[in-house]
Amino acid sequence: MIDRLLARGNELESAYQEIHQKLSRHHNALEEFLRRLLSTAAFWNPEDMKAARIDRNRLIEVNRQITEKASELSRLLNERSGLHNHSGFAGNTHHHVCEVIEAASEHNPLFGMEVGEEFRRLYYQYDLKYWPSLSEFMMELSLDAHDLEIKATDPLTQAATESSRSSKGDFLRAFIASIEEGSTCAFGRLPSDLRITDNAMASLINCALDLDTEELASADYVKRFRQRERERSSR
Incomplete structure (x- = not known):
């Protein structure tokens, strides 16, 4: 140039x-x-x-799909929780948001060294009623994607x-x-x-x-x- x-x-x-x-x-x-x-x-x-315009339009579309899929996943997680509690059957899937965070951080050494111990202390100190359910967690992701401003x-x-x-x-x-x-x-x-x-x-x-x-x-x-x-x- x-x-x-x-x-x-x-x-x-x-x-x-x-x-x-x-x-x-x-x-x-x-x-x-x-x-x-x-x-x-x-x-x-x-x-x-x-x-850049193509990327912007794709970002809008990706967030639209996240809104729909996260909302659907929230509904399914809520339904699964109800079946575990009332159907007489249960699986060994995650039921606590802290379980998901800890499992997802398995290969993150910084989590284990800097955050893990304090995180587990809070996890065991406060029972389920103090934390969002998996369904609520996913619904927040859905709402977040829906309300975005590009x-x-x-x-x-x-x-x-x-x-x-x-x-x-x-x-x-x-x-x-x-x-x-x-x-x-x-x-x-x-x-x-x-x-x-x-x-x-x-x-x-x-x-x-x-x-x-x-x-x-x-x-x-x-x-x-x-x-x-x-x-x-x-x-």
């Missing part, structure tokens, strides 16, 4: 002049700006954000995936968010009033993402994008 930005210097000459004019007087601001340009293009490009783990991914479809706008939105994140008002190195012109931003997008001719961003594209974002944020 760096080689591409250097090789296409003629195409980026105007953008480089603008960036230098606006940032050269600020300590390390030029380096910070280029670092954010490169990292955004490397990790928040349209292809990666397309994959959020991006960082502001750039949040910005890049706000639209429903992947496009070069993902990069632009993330790059603008990265510039804001690196501004002096957020304790960064970039001036808080930094605004890259539409022409310069279009050139940076085209070269950083190595867009094909039919995909090139224009100054008008950037202008319209910014206008839509202002309208969206004002709602």
